Each structure stands twice: as structure tokens, then as C-alpha cells.
Amino acid sequence: MLKSAIPDREKLTAIRRVKTWTVERFGLSQDMTVSAVEVACGLPGCPPLETIVTFWTTSESRHAFKVFKPIIEVTSEDLPPSWMKQAMVSNGDDLSCC
Numbered sequence: 001m002l003k004s005a006i007p008d009r010e011k012l013t014a015i016r017r018v019k020t021w022t023v024e025r026f027g028l029s030q031d032m033t034v035s036a037v038e039v040a041c042g043l044p045g046c047p048p049l050e051t052i053v054t055f056w057t058t059s060e061s062r063h064a065f066k067v068f069k070p071i072i073e074v075t076s077e078d079l080p081p082s083w084m085k086q087a088m089v090s091n092g093d094d095l096s097c098c
Contacts (some may be wrong), residue, residue: 038071063088
């Protein structure tokens with residue numbers, strides 16, 4: 001049986017929730033782009049599913065962090081503290097470490 005490519009309602013709700021928490025935690029404006037995705041990781045030592053959250057404060061400043069669990073299990077306590085905002089600047093494509 002083929003699985004639908006459309007995420008279920010629970011996952012969409014979780015995505016919205018994580019994005020809202022990210023905006024609130026890091027003091028982002030509503031017009032800033034925030035992405036929250038769940039990805040499968042096949043690398044040794046990686047959890048089977050992890051959540052990657054990315055947001056831009058300027059067109060050249062991308063911030064990113066990972067939560068090592070599926071998006072529906074992420075809680076607001078899993079997000080980094082607001083004072084880590086500058087430490088999360090990631091201008092490369094490699095998010096393999098954190």
C-alpha cells in the first residue's frame with residue numbers, strides 16, 4: 001500500500017506549534033521565514049527521525065538547530081534558550097553536528 005505524500009493533521013499541527021515556539025523564543029517578527037521539518041537520518045549514532053528548525057533574521061543570516069526526536073514529540077523545552085540565537089548562525093549547508 002502506498003503512503004500518502006500529504007502529512008497527517010497531527011504532524012501539521014506539530015509543525016505549526018514548533019514554528020510558533022521558535023518565533024516566540026527568539027523574538028522573531030511574523031514576517032520572518034521559519035522552517036520546521038522532520039528528516040530521517042541513516043548515519044550511525046543518529047536517531048531515526050529528527051527535527052531541524054531553520055530561521056532567517058536577514059537574507060544572509062540563517063540560524064538552525066536540531067531536536068533529536070520526531071516533530072510530534074518536540075516540546076517547547078526542547079528549543080535552545082534565546083541567548084543562543086547568535087551561536088546558531090549557520091551559513092553553510094551542513095547541519096550534521098547540531
